[in-house]
Amino acid sequence: MPRNKQKQPLARKSAKKIIRRRVVRLLDAATRDSGAIRFGSGCGPAILRK
Amino acid sequence: MTETPRPNPAVTFHRAVPGCRAPMRADPSVLGTLPSRGFQYCEALRAASSFGWYAFPPIDFSLLWDGSEVIWTYRGAQAWYPLQSAQYPGFGRYFDRLAPRRLRGFAPPFLTSTWDPSLIQVWTGLFVQSAPDWSILVRPPANLQRHEGYHLYEGIVESDRWFGPLFTNLRLVKTDAPIHFSTELPLIQVQPLHRSAYTEEVSNSFGFTADLAGLPAEAWSRYEQNIVKPNLDPRPAGAYAASVRRRRKSGCPVHAG
Numbered sequence: 001m002p003r004n005k006q007k008q009p010l011a012r013k014s015a016k017k018i019i020r021r022r023v024v025r026l027l028d029a030a031t032r033d034s035g036a037i038r039f040g041s042g043c044g045p046a047i048l049r050k
Numbered sequence: 051m052t053e054t055p056r057p058n059p060a061v062t063f064h065r066a067v068p069g070c071r072a073p074m075r076a077d078p079s080v081l082g083t084l085p086s087r088g089f090q091y092c093e094a095l096r097a098a099s100s101f102g103w104y105a106f107p108p109i110d111f112s113l114l115w116d117g118s119e120v121i122w123t124y125r126g127a128q129a130w131y132p133l134q135s136a137q138y139p140g141f142g143r144y145f146d147r148l149a150p151r152r153l154r155g156f157a158p159p160f161l162t163s164t165w166d167p168s169l170i171q172v173w174t175g176l177f178v179q180s181a182p183d184w185s186i187l188v189r190p191p192a193n194l195q196r197h198e199g200y201h202l203y204e205g206i207v208e209s210d211r212w213f214g215p216l217f218t219n220l221r222l223v224k225t226d227a228p229i230h231f232s233t234e235l236p237l238i239q240v241q242p243l244h245r246s247a248y249t250e251e252v253s254n255s256f257g258f259t260a261d262l263a264g265l266p267a268e269a270w271s272r273y274e275q276n277i278v279k280p281n282l283d284p285r286p287a288g289a290y291a292a293s294v295r296r297r298r299k300s301g302c303p304v305h306a307g
Contacts, residue, residue, distance in 0.1 A: 027131065028127065028129075028131050028136070028139075030137075030139040030140050031124075031131070031136040031137045031138070031139050031160070032136075032137065032142070033134075033135040033136055033137045033142070033159045034142075034155060035135055036155055036156050037156050037157065037158050037159060038135075038159075038162065039158060039171075039214055039215055039217065040171060040205075040217060040219065
């Protein structure tokens with residue numbers, strides 16, 4: 001019984017909250033971008049950086 | 051009449067991201083999603099649907115917008131990540147291995163968050179170029195059910211002189227719900243567009259008859275031929291489609307007939 005009680009709050013969490021729990025607020029090494037290249041509408045920030 | 055040159059190929063795609071799905075000819079059945087009646091008999095629907103090529107996302111990925119920031123994840127990732135600018139997983143190293151030395155470190159990003167956080171730039175993993183005087187219209191796949199979670203913008207790119215990544219911009223509409231992008235579904239449709247078709251002169255000038263009384267006799271005759279007669283003497287289903295296909299087989303669809 002105690003075990004079930006512990007799990008209940010997790011089960012009630014909304015999908016949004018579950019997703020939030022999974023967010024790692026660190027950059028992913030495999031997808032880290034230097035920001036060296038922008039194109040199209042992304043050009044604006046690059047111009048400002050100059 | 052001056053003929054519009056038809057280069058072969060009009061558009062060339064270059065795969066940059068290894069293993070990403072190659073573009074494919076746009077499909078008259080819109081990948082089997084059109085109603086069969088439309089597919090069989092409606093040439094207008096078929097022609098619009100099959101005009102150009104589909105390009106796909108290079109990887110399955112998801113975006114989640116909470117109204118102020120975007121987080122994302124992709125197939126194989128263990129977590130969601132805040133999105134500023136992201137490379138296709140592992141692409142930076144791959145690019146640097148193959149690019150000329152002076153271009154190392156300049157791989158195009160896969161996803162970029164722009165000024166407006168709901169506005170996301172997505173790269174297909176392809177580069178594109180077109181024949182001289184041919185542009186490309188990059189747009190949502192024609193007649194494919196739109197995703198309610200985002201809105202895709204359209205753009206005309208002079209890809210004969212601008213060589214670069216084939217990308218699109220989308221606006222996230224739905225908040226607090228993951229929006230999935232699959233390599234199984236086309237992200238965009240790329241259509242070849244001769245520069246002469248969208249000059250200012252062409253768009254600024256159009257004919258207009260302000261009143262039915264001003265309809266020329268020739269137009270009345272064509273109305274009779276195309277609309278009235280088939281209703282008085284019903285033609286076989288798909289007669290228009292058959293005539294268009296016959297004309298297409300007879301030669302250049304622009305100049306024949």
